[in-house]
Amino acid sequence: MTADPLHSAALSDELFARARAVTPGGVNSPVRAFNAVGGTPRFIRSARGAWLTDVDGNDYVDLICSWGPMLLGHAHPEVQAAVLEAVARGTSFGTPTVPEVELAEEMVARTPIDKVRFVSSGTEATMSAIRLARGFTGRDLVVKFAGCYHGHVDSLLASAGSGLATFAVPGTPGVPESSTALTLVLPYNDVAAVEAAFAQHGDRIACLITEAAPGNMGVVPPEPGFNGFLAEICARHGALFVSDEVMTGFRAGKQGQWGLDGAVEGWRPDLVTFGKVMGGGFPAAAFGGRADVMSRLSPEGPVYQAGTLSGNPIATTAGLATLRLATDEVYAHISAAGETVKAAVAEALTGAGVPHVVQASGTMFSVFFTGEKVRDFADASGQDLAAYTAFFHAMLERGVYLPPSAFEAWFLSAAHDDHAIQTILDALPAAADAAGRVSTSSTNGAN
Numbered sequence: 416m417t418a419d420p421l422h423s424a425a426l427s428d429e430l431f432a433r434a435r436a437v438t439p440g441g442v443n444s445p446v447r448a449f450n451a452v453g454g455t456p457r458f459i460r461s462a463r464g465a466w467l468t469d470v471d472g473n474d475y476v477d478l479i480c481s482w483g484p485m486l487l488g489h490a491h492p493e494v495q496a497a498v499l500e501a502v503a504r505g506t507s508f509g510t511p512t513v514p515e516v517e518l519a520e521e522m523v524a525r526t527p528i529d530k531v532r533f534v535s536s537g538t539e540a541t542m543s544a545i546r547l548a549r550g551f552t553g554r555d556l557v558v559k560f561a562g563c564y565h566g567h568v569d570s571l572l573a574s575a576g577s578g579l580a581t582f583a584v585p586g587t588p589g590v591p592e593s594s595t596a597l598t599l600v601l602p603y604n605d606v607a608a609v610e611a612a613f614a615q616h617g618d619r620i621a622c623l624i625t626e627a628a629p630g631n632m633g634v635v636p637p638e639p640g641f642n643g644f645l646a647e648i649c650a651r652h653g654a655l656f657v658s659d660e661v662m663t664g665f666r667a668g669k670q671g672q673w674g675l676d677g678a679v680e681g682w683r684p685d686l687v688t689f690g691k692v693m694g695g696g697f698p699a700a701a702f703g704g705r706a707d708v709m710s711r712l713s714p715e716g717p718v719y720q721a722g723t724l725s726g727n728p729i730a731t732t733a734g735l736a737t738l739r740l741a742t743d744e745v746y747a748h749i750s751a752a753g754e755t756v757k758a759a760v761a762e763a764l765t766g767a768g769v770p771h772v773v774q775a776s777g778t779m780f781s782v783f784f785t786g787e788k789v790r791d792f793a794d795a796s797g798q799d800l801a802a803y804t805a806f807f808h809a810m811l812e813r814g815v816y817l818p819p820s821a822f823e824a825w826f827l828s829a830a831h832d833d834h835a836i837q838t839i840l841d842a843l844p845a846a847a848d849a850a851g852r853v854s855t856s857s858t859n860g861a862n
């Protein structure tokens with residue numbers, strides 16, 4: 416069974432023109448605009464299970480899942496019912512509420528944190544975690560990795576300086592040099608670079624922040640032992656280890672990425688940031704960690720942090736319902752569906768002679784259009800972007816909505832059933848051929 420043939424995208428085209436007249440680039444977050452692949456983003460009218468329906472009436476299997484949150488699929492009836500009930504009681508009170516306590520308890524029970532504070536976006540979570548780390552340690556420097564994205568926090572929109580242990584430069588206009596002058600940007604998975612940075616600046620480093628398993632340069636798993644090494648070197652130098660699980664949390668596995676490899680390595684992060692799945696499709700995020708560190712936070716301690724809609728009862732209700740429904744079976748299903756898709760993508764691209772690497776961390780995976788294993792951002796940047804663009808559009812034409820960038824994870828949900836998976840599998844051979852026709856390093860001479 417395949418998706419019905421697609422209609423035109425005329426209404427999306429029209430809406431995109433209207434949107435661009437009133438919103439920069441026509442979108443409220445840049446990657447949605449299709450700039451990396453060209454063409455018109457589809458304006459989605461509704462979504463159910465694994466499927467998106469656009470304003471022109473086209474159906475697509477969704478491999479974005481709202482960039483991670485929709486672990487259970489769209490419009491899950493039990494999450495919807497919980498949200499509707501909560502809405503009926505009122506939408507925001509600016510007082511403590513029951514669902515935020517219950518969600519906090521659920522998260523503390525599942526992850527290596529003692530206490531948690533809710534915020535409204537992943538950006539706020541990492542920004543606040545860094546402030547807390549600085550307040551706790553009394554130090555200023557922050558270490559991050561190139562290719563890891565932690566939201567649009569000024570000090571983290573930074574590019575590596577001229578040498579490994581030199582300070583970063585702004586990664587975008589609008590960020591002052593003074594904001595990145597306290598940031599060190601290192602290559603991911605590079606033990607020697609981390610050791611050099613700590614050897615030179617160790618007593619000034621407040622924290623090191625890393626994606627628990629990077630998904631924002633495509634999926635680049637930590638080499639075995641890398642997260643444990645980071646935790647250990649932070650501990651040795653009195654710095655805090657901040658594990659950003661905004662993407663991986665409750666997604667890579669039931670306990671997030673840290674649940675997958677942290678326990679094994681015998682270390683735990685001092686602070687963890689969360690977002691996406693824990694908000695069940697609503698704007699909710701969080702940071703949490705060691706009780707002694709979290710107790711430095713206002714009003715218990717002196718480090719200020721606040722938010723009008725933090726812990727919003729609708730968002731925390733949706734997150735709580737989602738986490739309670741995120742059972743072992745859900746992860747087993749997503750994992751099995753992922754294995755099927757990964758194998759089929761590899762087979763199709765191999766058949767078309769397109770160099771590629773499929774990489775995964777738990778249930779998160781992505782496909783790099785390069786022949787070599789990707790260990791860091793420099794490797795990821797070596798991809799054949801023209802091949803991905805051709806592949807992306809051929810999939811879209813066949814009713815599969817992939818991330819409109821080669822540097823993103825592909826997301827599945829518990830609702831990706833046989834029909835949805837078959838639709839992906841049916842689209843793959845033609846999409847792989849389309850990639851092969853433009854691939855600069857195709858092995859079948861098709862270019």
Ligand SMILES: Cc1ncc(COP(=O)(O)O)c(C=O)c1O
Pocket residue numbers: 482535536537538539541564565566567626631659660661662663690691700
């Ligand atoms: C690992 C990670 N951290 C932080 C963020 C920022 O979250 P938000 O977009 O909710 O601000 C993201 C967003 O994709 C992310 O993937």
